[in-house]
């Protein structure tokens with residue numbers, strides 16, 4: 001059966017990118033792979049199992065629900081919940097052995113009380129706000145931070161911060177944040193309170209600021225193979241995991257003076273061969289403006305004509321007389337041509353690769369590549385020995 005469209009996720013590229021990061025960090029430095037938002041749209045189970053086989057130490061999720069889902073599918077390596085937790089989460093954090101991030105004094109104290117009452121302990125990380133002002137305890141409240149690190153049942157194995165501007169070269173706030181964090185860590189060390197794992201580096205920091213790697217790095221976008229500094233071409237030897245492909249559904253000639261697609265934003269100035277391709281914003285391909293962007297057909301770049309529709313996009317294929325319905329089109333494929341890389345498409349749409357990969361619709365069929373072989377999801381599940389979804393007794 002010819003699928004109308006699909007994405008290909010190359011897990012060998014994930015393995016390559018993990019090695020690329022490993023080559024840049026001192027031996028013994030741990031790696032956390034953020035798999036939040038379904039691994040930035042690449043599939044959190046596929047990426048988590050592949051990452052585990054590649055020796056990644058931690059997985060990172062945004063919320064507890066994402067962590068529980070990994071446990072329900074048998075993931076048994078440490079999972080750090082990067083966002084803040086709330087008291088309603090406490091029983092589940094313990095039951096599913098998920099590592100929470102504590103981001104404020106009140107919740108940390110309540111969690112410690114909860115653990116004491118239940119006569120258990122729990123590992124956790126403490127989030128320090130050094131200037132992003134999203135989550136965390138302000139670095140300039142060291143007394144509060146020290147008090148929390150002394151709690152009896154909440155065992156802080158880690159402490160971390162997050163940078164707001166590391167993807168902008170030489171932004172002064174990166175230096176300010178780094179100094180605030182380093183000063184705090186030094187003070188904690190002196191007080192004998194420094195947790196064993198200290199971390200700060202997202203992808204941009206991992207590649208551009210080796211002096212603030214500490215002993216764990218958390219590169220997301222780079223491990224998925226996109227340039228953390230946004231612009232293309234990348235100075236870093238990363239391989240993109242995702243390709244988006246679609247098929248030609250119909251080919252026809254449009255006469256001079258005729259318009260194509262909603263709003264009639266493109267009008268033929270001469271007789272033009274037009275292919276209608278099965279990809280649209282309903283698949284997560286950004287609609288954007290009109291007459292913007294290209295796709296690769298039989299090795300040639302073909303301009304998009306007019307507006308992207310929900311299920312279809314029209315291309316000028318006048319240069320490809322041999323084209324037939326059913327033929328494959330490269331919609332996103334940075335390895336085939338830089339103009340259809342995630343970075344280039346993001347730039348065209350004034351956004352970032354993260355947003356494009358996160359928005360890929362569920363209706364696209366997914367194919368995987370692992371250790372040089374192609375897999376459908378069912379086969380990959382077998383290869384990785386992913387168990388069936390396990391429903392846990394719910395406490396509510």
Ligand SMILES: *Cc1c(COP(=O)(O)O)cnc(C)c1O
Nearest residue numbers: 034082162202203218219220221
């Ligand atoms: C998502 C996330 C990262 C990864 O960021 P990238 O820019 O994708 O490298 C790192 N740390 C935290 C806390 C995050 O939430």
